[in-house]
Amino acid sequence: MSAPEHEFNSSTPGLASLLQIPGMVFSPDCPARQVLQTVTSRWAVLVLVALLAGTHRFSELRRKIGGVSEKMLAQTLQALEQDGFVSRKSFPVVPPHVEYSLTPMGKEIAGQVETLTDWINQNLYRILQHKQRSECDITE
Amino acid sequence: MSAPEHEFNSSTPGLASLLQIPGMVFSPDCPARQVLQTVTSRWAVLVLVALLAGTHRFSELRRKIGGVSEKMLAQTLQALEQDGFVSRKSFPVVPPHVEYSLTPMGKEIAGQVETLTDWINQNLYRILQHKQRSECDITE
DNA sequence: GTAAGTACGCACAAAAAGGTAAGTATCTGA
DNA sequence: TCAGATACTTACCTTTTTGTGCGTACTTAC
Incomplete structure (x- = not known):
């Protein structure tokens, strides 16, 4: 008990949660984590x-994302x-119709995410080689 | 039963798992997903x-990541x-000593990830404003 | 008229993630 | 000599996440 479980090198612990201190995500209570x-x-x-490809309806997304x-x-x-990354527009028509699209902020972050997924797509072969070397059991 | 649960627009379903077809991650069985x-x-x-900051020992990481x-x-x-993103070097000394660092591949992907976390750190204030506006009901 | 599509919400169950505490073996410092 | 650090592993338990299936309110297609 009473153990100093974790210490961060931030000199201003309380303030760190509200400012752009690099490494904010390392603090467990910072909203950036969430x-x-x-x-x-x-x-x-x-x-x-x-959604980076454009506006989609609910079931379009569902079909697209396997x-x-x-x-x-x-x-x-x-x-x-x-x-605040996605905006929802619902039309009060008889068969429900809802459209989802990215907000400006959503587009920015989606861009970053896409870079990541693209990298994985492009380097998948390299990664798989490492995995097989370390695993040696292929999942069929 | 027998419902076509999901369809992708890839024209070569089997091959898609091995090539850089954009949207590979949308396929549920593709290793890229994992x-x-x-x-x-x-x-x-x-x-x-x-680890982008350099080699760390286990407990250094533990202290750093709150x-x-x-x-x-x-x-x-x-x-x-x-x-294959992280390499582990263990020294067979008496108090265990293990060092973790990024592989070249790890550095590449960590770079992408850092871009993402940096973006969040920098835009946290903007995001939080949106959240507060849309929440307004705290689940107490 | 029956089935299917639409965009969900709800209740329940299963699976996965995560936490806690203890153990290992050995050295160092008090 | 006894705690503490090191780098984990294992067992056990709790929490969270995720999936399944059903219901809704209404329309169109067959």
Whole structure:
């Protein structure tokens, strides 16, 4: 008990959460952590990249992103909307019609995310070689 | 049953897993998905960025990354090592001494990740404003 | 008239992630 | 001599995430 579990080198612990101190994400209580988690969550990454291609409807996204359940997609979209990355436009028509698109801020961050996914796509072969070397069991 | 759950616009489904077809990550079975998940997992992001500053020992990382448990850190490091992003050097000395650093590939991807975290750090204030505006109901 | 599509919300269950505490082996410092 | 640091591993348990299936309100297509 009473152990100093973690120490950071920030000289102003309280303020660090509100300013752009490099390494803010290293602080466990900083809201940046949560934003990072939202953005890098399993489906959010894919949603952001998908929306970079333009406005989509809910089920368009669902079809585009292989493997998402409706629940997860809805949940992810809500989280992204809350953080201001995605904007939702709902038309009160008879068969529900909702359109999702990136906000300016969303476009910026989606760009970064796409760079990442592109890198992975391009270097997948290299990565897989490493994996097989260290694993030696291929998942068929 | 037998429903066409998901369709992708890739014209060569089997090959798509091995080539750089944009949108590979949208396919649920593509290994790129798993790599993406490893890299964007909660702690891996922070480990990558931390290691960008140079070689670290296990407990140095643990102190730097606020909030990680030993278990999670070890697990994350192993996953990153398996994918070839992190290299581990262990010295068989009496008090265990192990050094972690980024591989060339790790440096590349960590660079992308850092760009992302930097963006979040820099735009945190903007994001938080959006959040507060949309939340307004705290789940108490 | 029945099925399917639309965009979800809700309840329940399964799976995954994560935390806690302890153990290992050995040395150092008090 | 006894705690503490080192780099983990393992077992156990809790929390979170994710999936499944159903319901909704209404329309169009068959």
